[in-house]
Amino acid sequence: MATESETVAEARRQMEICNACRYCEGYCAVFPAMTMRRAFTEGDLTHLANLCHGCKGCYHACQYAPPHPFGINIPVTFAELRNETYAQHAWPAPMGALFARNGTVVSLLAALGVALVLVLTVALQDPAVLWSAQRGAGAFFRVIPHWLMISLGVLTFGYALFAMAMGARSYWRATGSPAGAFAPAPTAEAAVDIVTMRNLGGGGHGCNDLDEGFSMRRRWLHQALFGGFMLCFAATCTGTIYHYVFGWKSPHAFFSLPVQFGTWGGVLMMIGAAGLAHVKIITDPVPVARKLAGGEFAMLALLFLIAATGLLLLAVRHTGAMGVMLAIHLGLVFAFFVVMPYSKMVHGVYRGLALLRNAKEKRGAAPAASAA
């Protein structure tokens, strides 16, 4: 076992104080999970950090928050520990280094993706196709050949899924692989927690999104981003079914399923990404991990741009601007897939596993000894 990081040691120090205090037990799943333990292994701390949704309720309620000498700041410490988790379980292992300067990595890859698709288009097709209006069935594929679009998509998305699955496997082992976690009841509970974002509810009245006042803003914005993302994914799926099952070639009519899914998904993604970035800018900075802000802003910007270019593509698809817009949009999408396992996006994987493990633990363990 490698020696523990400073973040792990700091998280343990803070959890030992929290476990003697327990005032925050009503806020989210982290604190009841904490009270099931007396000592905190690195695996325990990793689990608790990934269970934390960063709602900041505990910071604003903390009698030991800075400037108190104990300096308890769980949102920052756990965010930094999560980032170490992402690096530690990245596949292949050397890619974990990409989490150190994640903002730069995400931005560069996005730029590279766009450039690469533009260059490939010009190299493989007649450059004029980029600027001339294309109409009718198969219009997109006259700009970028169907085989290329599909193979790039399958390759990059497949790679992302595989790399994240390997990360999930490594994480699950490192945090102790609790037996029976995949039973129906805990799985259903974790699924509900993920879909409803229950832990961003702060015990029913919301989180400390901006300051010591409570709101549901971050929860709704995340729902918009997540829901929009899933709608866009549904657009891709229905488009694929149209193509291969029914032989209907894109572009599809505005009121077709793929375009409707994509349009509303894109709108929701833009609202969610822009809103979350706005919250990050105006929130009280003390309970925010500053060194992670670059990667988070870059990912929100990338998601916003994917949605925005998708909607612009819809707007200009019958004009001469379609070719360039398609290349930019696809370049961003492919870059997103490639960078996904090395970005904030993996939080969904580890948070999901932490919620699953928590749902299992709640069914097994009795709380630790207690007194008034």
Place this chain on the structure above:
Amino acid sequence: MVDLTETFDVLVAGGGNAALCAAITARRAGATVLLAEHAPKAMRGGNSRHTRNVRALHHGPTGVLTDSYLEEEYWDDLKRVTAGKTNEALARMCIRASEHAPGFLESCGVVFQPSLSGTLSLSRTNAFFLGGGKALVNALYRTAEALGIVILYDTEVQHIEMKDGFATEAVVSHRGFPAKIRFKAFVASAGGFQANREWLRKYWGDAADNFQIRGTPYAQGRILKDLLGQGVQEVGDPTQFHAVANDARAPMEDGGLAMRLDCVPFSVVVNRDVERFYDEGEDVWPKRYAIWGRLIAQQPGQVAFAINDSQAQLDYLPPVFAPYRADSIAELAAQIGLDAVKLEKVVADYNAAVQPGTFSAQTLDDCRTEGLAPPKSHWARRIDTPPYYCHPLRPGITFTFLSVKVNERARVMMADGSPSANMFASGEIMSGNILGQGYLAGFGMAIGTVFGRIAGEEAAKLVRN
């Protein structure tokens, strides 16, 4: 900038729950209110920042309180802990009014939660603040701001100018600068004097240097002393305070609740001279934790050591500071600087006196000693399974009992028995009227809320007439 040349209807000195309840009530009744908090914003809220719940009378289950808790039972609980050192009329009035305390606090944005772990025995009598006292304080300040109450942080009220029980202006230190604040009515909610070591030394001598102050370091008792020095009647024993067994390694101030140790019933406790001094298993811990601070304060060096073994480790809440740990009693004694031979003898004598019984951590079990002085009446198990552990203990002071006398309308009473014309008090600065000694969990917040509301109401009534 706040215009300090204005005459405010009501000046509230203090920034905890009692002060905020007074300020909010007065403002809602139409008065202009200035609240002067000694602490900076990040440390605002006095001892309320460290609290967790409020004890409230209720006739049936509410959202956060189970069963019922009626006046006679509440009064019996209070009579027991104070050993009769209370004022029955004031106490009963406070108990009855505590029924409305949670609802009032909810109207100020405070959120309550059902009690989950650690304090199950209190869910019937006490309503818990979601997130604890600091969350409560945050909610009250937000409400106060929204109502237009002028809040000054880093502002200590140092002196009240008064004539024949009529207060006219306050001398304050505002962000380090001297200033004066004029008002029509004054509410003193500035707490006790427990953080004033010089004052404690008057009664306790050098021992005061070894007392840990569990709560806010801003409880300097400046207003308390100022009022008592100007003909206000005092109540409560000035030498006494409420104190618990804290970890000896806790910060000397502001360590809060998490510094207390619950290990005493599952240990033997010796002083610096390696002598046991009290029955560690006399009663369940919630009924005994409050006497151990005083007991330790009376020991040489104001320090004690709780010794147990690996069998006891899961019987009490995990401590913040890891206990000393060794494979033999002698080695443990060496680590904590006690006489090893004497400690081995104390443990051996204790082990020899332990009677067979069935151990039960949460109830009064039949595990006791025979022929040991002092005895250990419950949870007496042989200390014989290494590793051995030691938690060092010091007294942690919660609050002092000395107070200004008030009547049932929260009006400050003068030494000649007449009520002050325009001074009121709420919170720890007057809690000695009701709590002459001892403590009931969550009762301080009940007194603060009830008298805060009365003080605010009366002050507003006075100035609006």
